[in-house]
Amino acid sequence: MKFFIDTAEIDEIRDLAATGLVDGVTTNPSLIAKSGRNFLDVVAEICDVVDGPVSAECVALDHETMLKEGRKLAEIADNIAVKVPLTPDGLKTCRVLAEGGTMVNVTLCFSAAQALLAAKAGATFISPFVGRLDDIGQDGLSLIAEICEIYANYDFPTEVLVASVRGPLHVAAAARMGAGVATLPPNVLRAMFKHPLTDKGLAAFLDDWAKTGQTIL
Secondary structure, three states, rough: OOOEOOOOOOOEEEEEEEEOOEEEEEHHHHHHHHHOOOOHHHHHHHHHHHOEEEEOOOOOOOHHHHHHHHHHHHOOOOOOOOEEEEHHHHHHHHHHHOOOOOOEEEEEEEEHHHHHHHHHHHOOOEEEHHHHHHHHHOHHHHHHHHHHHHHHOOOHOOOEEEEEEOOHHHHHHHHHHHHOEEEOHHEEEEEEOOHHHHHHHHHHHHHHHHHHOOOOO
16 A cells, blocks of 8 residues: 655655655645645645655636646646546546546545546546545445445556545555555554554563663664
């Protein structure tokens, strides 16, 4: 499974990219707004930091304007994935951009039927929102399983990009289902390192080592 970081904070991206675990970045208008910086400048800087796909979202709702925005975003760098909503105009835009060789991330997916449409429109990534479904009493992870099954049935190349991830359990469960990508807030990726038994074992090892009075350097 590939890990994308879901943030527009450059310092966070640089720090996590140094681990070698970051395969891409996703952004959205809300994340850009939090950064307080110019949208295009932020996206360009992220593309310089990360070699993998960087999702940058269109804000227009009509096909003609969305396509113009998508083409402008794609000019920023070769690793841009233009993000479009799962609407009729969004999928029209997806088709045109994909046929022109641009990566497209279709976002705000909440059903398997929507995911099927996105794959047929040529999406590079489909972004089902697990946490938001959980928030309204539905099982977000069951949607991931359904999409993975459908895509496997027809050998669609579209990658399932698990979004709205709330914790490590979401990530592990989605990986077991065969999802290709998870986009994680920085705190979730950091939480994946943690386990109380790891901390306990490390403390015991260091205590025993101290008793030897030795040093490695």
